[in-house]
Amino acid sequence: EVQLVESGGGLVQPGRSLKLSCAASGFTFSDYNMAWVRQAPTKGLEWVASISYGGSNTHYGDSVKGRFTISRDNAKSTLYLQMDSLRSEDTATYYCARRGSSGYFDYWGQGVMVTVSS
Amino acid sequence: DIVLTQSPVLAVSLGQRATISCRASQSVSISSINLMHWYQQKPGQQPKLLIYRASNLASGIPARFSGSGSGTDFTLTIDPVQADDIAAYYCQQSRESPHTFGAGTKLELK
Numbered sequence: 001e002v003q004l005v006e007s008g009g010g011l012v013q014p015g016r017s018l019k020l021s022c023a024a025s026g027f028t029f030s031d032y033n034m035a036w037v038r039q040a041p042t043k044g045l046e047w048v049a050s051i052s053y054g055g056s057n058t059h060y061g062d063s064v065k066g067r068f069t070i071s072r073d074n075a076k077s078t079l080y081l082q083m084d085s086l087r088s089e090d091t092a093t094y095y096c097a098r099r100g101s102s103g104y105f106d107y108w109g110q111g112v113m114v115t116v117s118s
Numbered sequence: 119d120i121v122l123t124q125s126p127v128l129a130v131s132l133g134q135r136a137t138i139s140c141r142a143s144q145s146v147s148i149s150s151i152n153l154m155h156w157y158q159q160k161p162g163q164q165p166k167l168l169i170y171r172a173s174n175l176a177s178g179i180p181a182r183f184s185g186s187g188s189g190t191d192f193t194l195t196i197d198p199v200q201a202d203d204i205a206a207y208y209c210q211q212s213r214e215s216p217h218t219f220g221a222g223t224k225l226e227l228k
Contacts, residue, residue: 103212104155
């Protein structure tokens, strides 16, 4: 059974940093591209970042480019999102998702809440 | 960026057909491959993949869900609607980065 379990969320002040983790199991992690998708309270879904299966290619949404870094450790089957210079508008539930071959997200974690507030 | 437009709310009766539309600001198809996907999200839960590449049913999804469309116009159909289908539905394109989502359609009971 595919499982994605996020951790690392919480309350953080504006301008500070936070690192999210996503532990994957039930599939060969190193065979799949992965992504982070977020959802602000009562809002829709926003793609944040993606990373290729080997980790060499990364892509970011315009709203986080230059502030967030996606990475992975295939030996640990874990995906990361380093979030720097956090803003109030980054407040959201962050989902880890596995990407299918055509760019869809076929499995999602339960999500982790990040609140940016003073 | 490719903008995906969805109606905010659709009211339906149980047992009837629900048709949810998604219009893209430019084509999301490459040759015969339609890079449009659909998700269901219930309150407090993560999204779930329903349909990929416009018309392919994801694993474990009931056959009352179906998808169609090409180019810029796509449709998710639920027939017949059951009580468990009351949720928000999102379309998503993977034709171009950023891989944008529609704002979602909330399916409500009439």
